[in-house]
Amino acid sequence: MEEAKYKYIGRSVPRIDALEKATGKIKYMSDLSLPNMLFGKILRAKYPHAKILRIDTSKAEALPGVVTVITHKDVPGLNGFGIVVPDMPVLCKDKVRYIGDAVAAVAAETETIAEKALSLIEVDYEPLPIVDDPEEAMKEDAPKIHEEGNIHLHTEIKRGDVEKAFKEADLIIEETFFTGRQDHTPLETEGGVAFVDEEGNLNVYVGSQYPQRDQLQLARCLNWNPKKIRVVSYPVGGAFGRKDELSIQPILALLAIKAKRAVKITLSREESMIAYWKRHPFKMHYKVAFKNDGTLLGVDAYLVEDKGAYSSLGGPVLNLAVEHACGPYRVDNVHVDGYAVFTNNGIAGAFRGFGAPQTAFAIETIMDIASRKLNIDPIDLRKKSALRKGDKTSIGNVLSTSVGTELVLDGIRESNIWKNREELRKISTKPWLKRGVGVALTYQGTGLGVGIPDYGGAILSMNEDGSFSVRVGTVDYGQGIGTSYAQIVAEAMNIPIEKVKVVLGDSFLTADSGPTSASRGVYTGGKAALIASEKMKKTLKEKVSKLFKTDEDNVEFGFGYVYDKVSGNKVTYEELAKNFKEEGKLPEEEGYFLVPTAEIKIENAFGLPHHIFAFSAHTAYVEVNTLTGEVSVLEGAEAVDGGIVVNRQGFEAQVEGGFVMGMGYGLTEHLAIENGIVKNPNFSTYIIPSIKDVPKRIETIPVINPEDTGPYKAKGIAETVMVATAPAITNAIYDATGARIFSIPATPSVVYFAIKEAESEENFD
């Protein structure tokens, strides 16, 4: 096996920050406190859609203990942010577009005073009609949320002749699907501190997935030299896409600048849930054509994305959904028509899976229906059309990088659940408890796609004691990339992993390595660290060849030392560091890596296609209580192609965490918004899986499928591991009960009524 030759790659390496995290010693951005610090609070909109007629802050300003009150008037630069279109106001001026919109903010000596001051700010509104149904919002005469209209993006892809496919089909499946508005629920809500230091630099310590982009977005809002803005984002208590975009940062920065003091903001869970990012709900109508032998002839899909009030990454999310709408299958007759539509339903942005979980639910449910109607084993059916290397994807690009569809399907076939499914589904402890097994396949584009600058960067420097520091701009928000980078450097430099110090997510100290998103952290930052290590080794070779007066080719690397293989002379890294120091300066090398992209561009679909994909097959074993609709996930399994695995235990943790997040998406999680108002903004009503809901076993099956372009042939798995869990579970519910789920989350109520409907259809038949 390829991994056997490695000391660190592919091993289970404990996280470098595990002890600090387990003991609670580590300080997250929200834990930071500074002397003489103020507390900030944000006044949110009173209506989900309204004109602002007047804002009067005088009473709040007069309250003792209030240091600063800010409104739109205090935004010196562009009063807007957003990764693609900066249309979300820092502080609203004329209009509010959702119930979490920020209108004013206060910095005061205590949180209580700041809270009180908010209640003294007077805002007059003229309420506008609420737009809460995306399809209604698309109509010509719908009230406009933004002046340009409510359709943020329309992406349509046509290939082949889908009408002909339907004429030639033996089986046509036509269904409509709905998916929920999932909250990322990171343990750490939006929070942190900001201050201007003695050198006039603005320091912003707030959890982020891309400090260098925050730096630029903040510079634009503040009219401030980006070089004078330091964004620090390590460690972060979870992100999952939520912290890709800005949230409180511009307000926090404005308060600190105006107050000339450090300011801290920490959001309560309720405020976080009401005010910030979510996964976009989708309505999807699919019509899919099959031949009797299982051949996938054609897909016609109509996707409507509930964008919420502002753009952020909703356009790219739609495009990724369009790209992944047909699943990892060969299909030559395709029509995918997608719309991203503004509504007053909160705001949505990046979230693990980025459009893929929505369409995976639809297409994988259809594959399950087809396998039953055609009487073909669900894995065989998927294999029949599964993309292979060299195939064209549904949107027409040729797959030239590693493709793992067959490997993951073979892998999942060998899982405990699938192997024993016939026996497992028969187990019945009570007449009303039904068991079933379901499977689903998916893939996930890694990296940012065509036309978007996509690169990794790393700085590697030798320290005085002979250890090394690697500095990468991507962020460790729990997924463990810091440990992966340490493994990659330790492996490349042939040194103990304890000798690698990792610095992440600091716009002043670390190399820009792009956003920590799109399953790209290990792939890009890791590759850059590897390139920097190779450069470092070259520098060390030169040095040692001079030292031992030998040819560079004779210099080799032992574990923690460098030696001349002719004379046998050796020098430790510590001695080498001393030597460098005496002669002037310790070596520092930079590694940069441009992510390869596809050779073609899909017209009118920015970012498409992706070039590198991770693949996974998911299976779930469930028990359904037909009297109540309660679903217990008894066991799960995932076979995952992430290239060569860098950290085995990190891989397992990602799979387990991804499966459970997928369970929440499939079974319980949906932020309910009625007339623009959030009905379930806390953990008593917004239901995430508890440890009692998690299956006792989630089997992790890595498949070995080297990706030649990645560091040690690795690629990212962070998203794909959650994407197909929901359809695996809903397909298992069908297997158990005969009730088909078309809308997630499949809450007990949804499942219960689906069973009732299935029973009445059966009686009718």
Added chain:
Amino acid sequence: MKEIDYFFPKTLEEALQILNENKGSMRVIAGGTDLVVRLKQGQVKEDRLLDISRIDALKGIEDRGEKIYIGATTTHTEILEHPLIKTSVPILHDAIKSIASLQIRNIATIGGNVANASPAGDSIPALFVLNGFVFTKSIEEERKIPIEEFFLGPSKTSLKENEILVGIEITKMQDDEVGFFRKVGQRKGTAISVVNGAVRLKKDSKPNRFSKAFVSLGAVAPTVVRAKIVENALESEEIDSLDKIMYISGLVFREVSPISDVRGSLEYRRDVSINIIYEGLADLFLNGFRRS
């Protein structure tokens, strides 16, 4: 959160005195697991809190022969760990075990669960079928109130402004009695009931016959309710088939008036209140009505 005055009496007499002096502007707090949440949300009008958690006289479990007395500030964990509870009132044990999380059960009290008067309170259906009584005290009087008469509506009880709930009394289950507690939440752990219910049956000398039946349901009406029609049916019919059990459980329909809220719809609550009674009875039937 607003500023509040906090009182920490050591004796019940002192507590009753303070409460009497502040009646109308004071709330009693024990574990605080519900009250503090509501305080934070600005839903508590009183600005004084009387903390009764340090009064020894309000704590503990007493074996009173055929009855068990539980002091109001006994925590859920203390109740679960008491040997008498699991053996003599397994219905209550199962109900309390299903409440929230270990951390909350460590601090939340049975008096709080009752006085809070949530229609979804999990201990309440169990107390209903165990012939529960609520004991109250004020500086003027002591009262012993049948649990069914204690609740007036959501968050409304017959407690007077100067009264403290001091304890609960329940009847032990005899060897010829079986029963169950069942709840349906939105997930397994740390869930609030969408529907809950409890049943206790006293076996007759004839098989599949019952001389006494108690059935109660929660979260399907403004207060926890007794399902008397179902009880009558269980006492008059021979419970000899699943079909019979379904027929009888269907009578629950006549006794509930649920609403739709963020946790569940009216239709779901109505159907599932029937089905959990069916499920529990069917379970007992399939087990030959043996005490497991």
